[in-house]
Amino acid sequence: MSKSSANRRLGPELSLATGIGKNDDVLVIGLTTADETDGDGTPSLVIGEGLFDDAVASAIDASLAAVGAQGSAGELTRLPAPAGLDVASVLAVGLGAPAKLDDAEHIRRQAGVAARSLAGVSTAVTTLSTADLTAAAEGFFLGAYRFDEFRTTPPEKAPLGSVRLLVPAVDRDTKAVLERAEAIARAVSIARDFVNTPPSHLYPDEFAARAKALGSAAGLKVEILDEVALEKGGYGGIIGVGKGSSRPPRLVRLTHSGGRKAKTVALVGKGITFDTGGISIKPAAGMENMTSDMGGAAAVIATTILAAELNVGVTVIATVPMAENMPSSTAQRPGDVLTQYGGKTVEVINTDAEGRLILADAIVRACEDDPDYLIDTATLTGAQMVALGTRTPGVMGTDEFRDRVAAISQAEGESGWPMPFPDELRPDLDSRVADLANVTNHRWGGMLSAGIYLREFVADGVQWAHIDIAGPAFNTGGPWGYTGKGGTGVPVRTIYALLEEIAAEG
Structure with a gap:
């Protein structure tokens, strides 16, 4: 029997986290389109409450505005990380209208879009999990999937290595959710x-x-x-x-x-x-x-x-x-x-x-x-x-x-x-x-x-x-x-x- 699913890595390693670590390479965040009711006409970051301070969030927001990020579904914007973040860069993935935050499949797809763009990255950390942990976990795992068994020369960039999913607390319930999502x-x-x-x-x-x-x-x-x-x-x-x-x-x-x-x-x-x-x-x-x-x-x-x-x-x-x-x-x-x-x-x-x-x-x-x-x-x-x-x-x-x-x-x-x-x-x-x-x-x-x-x-x-x-x-x-x-x-x-x-x- 040739190499198969029984003995090969199928996707990135998934884990839970309550904060950004020094070994994280890229922070993946969500960006929704401007809410017409808020009056300022600017896209909004989707960031879990308390995961990092307001100054960092404001700096990311300003950088995204400067490069014209709109937050449309599937849009990707990669930026150098601002001071105060222990990562090299920030990747904003567009989520579309704010109402889409309640759509698990939409979160799953945008997590997949982000994962497909992160070839060569060792460890990513994401706030998309604060919108829907299951959808984010499945989307990152499946988006990073590759089938390279019959290639004699490995791709130039290795697949995404691991993803740390940010949550307010790591407890029995969140561990169970992640275990199920990863198994699926x-x-x-x-x-x-x-x-x-x-x-x-x-x-x-x-x-x-x-x-x-x-x-x-x-x-x-x-x-x-x-x-x-x-x-x-x-x-x-x-x-x-x-x-x-x-x-x-x-x-x-x-x-x-x-x-x-x-x-x-x-x-x-x-x-x-x-x-x-x-x-x-x-x-x-x-x-x-x-x-x-x-x-x-x-x-x-x-x-x-x-x-x-x-x-x-x-x-x-x-x-x-x-x-x-x-x-x-x-x-x-x-x-x-x-x-x-x-x-x-x-x-x-x-x-x-x-x-x-x-x-x-x-x-x-x-x-x-x-x-x-x-x-x-x-x-x-x-x-x-x-x-x-x-x-x-x-x-x-x-x-x-x-x-x-x-x-x-x-x-x-x-x-x-x-x-x-x-x-x-x-x-x-x-x-x-x-x-x-x-x-x-x-x-x-x-x-x-x-x-x-x-x-x-x-x-x-x-x-x-x-x-x-x-x-x-x-x-x-x-x-x-x-x-x-x-x-x-x-x-x-x-x-x-x-x-x-x-x-x-x-």
Whole structure:
């Protein structure tokens, strides 16, 4: 196994502080735009009360005014530190309107903007934590994330080394908040690492081995089914997709026990380690981004590990199918019929609609555990991006649970949006020769049709949500907020927040 999340530094070291120390290099502060009601038309510093004296604050304020800092969201202004501060420089990050101080995701993003600009800095200290400790901690950690494993020459500047988060007092409560925030950010980074690892180095067997190593270290129960066990067990979807590759498929099961009376949440994530489209091959342009087609599996594995690390009070059972979708003389063909786990037959009209085939097997297996809730997530359809863009997951499923998951996703800053299951789309999945076809005979509502296909495999009475993250799992554009290019770790924070909410219900 090559170097992975288990043995590498994922982000800066985070700690709490009540004041600026002599070893701090940069002070990071927030700057809001001018409040139209205050009459003076000047931006305002966001500084925790009592962290340093009024003279220092006034000096910083005057310097920022002199260089024309406006406090607009994401604006960065770096200044020499005034006399009286034991740091070399001050970095002001714009927060926008004062009302934005109540928006945790906004603080998280601006902390990420600051972190991305601090490469080469050993230790930063920040007042953004006085606005929202969790958001500031997660934003700095994720904004400083890098994936340099395959670079033979290290970047000129080292990643940000450590961040000290200023708070009025360091006590049990603030320590607990920081511990949780850092664990969540680390889990998101683990998911990012999985997605960013190229398919030459992360194929089904290696993916399963890494999941086992991380899961076992976190105290999870781990089970891996190889191609022989999958064939014997009747996992026709996973076998069908994987049989075109020389690297055979796997099914990984990870279990965190929340206690005897705890509710059970089943998690399923699509783990296509590379997707050529199979015989229905994709266009060459952009195909390299299909290294991200296991983003759902990455998120599910990372979230289950996080559940164990923070000992969330629900039982979490992850069922993660892994395969590589390749064209070859042994690959499944358009027109083939396979039998999904559980017995339903499927006519494979398009081999590039492979994710739903492996997910269906996993969903049926997950429902055998009699869960109270089931969440699956996948980079499933290009139609998700057509409908919602590259940053907004589509959330489908049973109505009440779908809306609950979407609301949590929005509260966590991952922006999920509830989507319907129109009745008229279901007949279009009828097959000429089998129980179902894996795609419709038209291009309309493709994201919704894929969700409707998965619904066919969810057991009656299970509250279910499907999160399509085709765009949100992988950033092909420029860095923004705490999100760099490549894997994003969506929807780890959404799923974990849901687990905590379910645990709190008892």
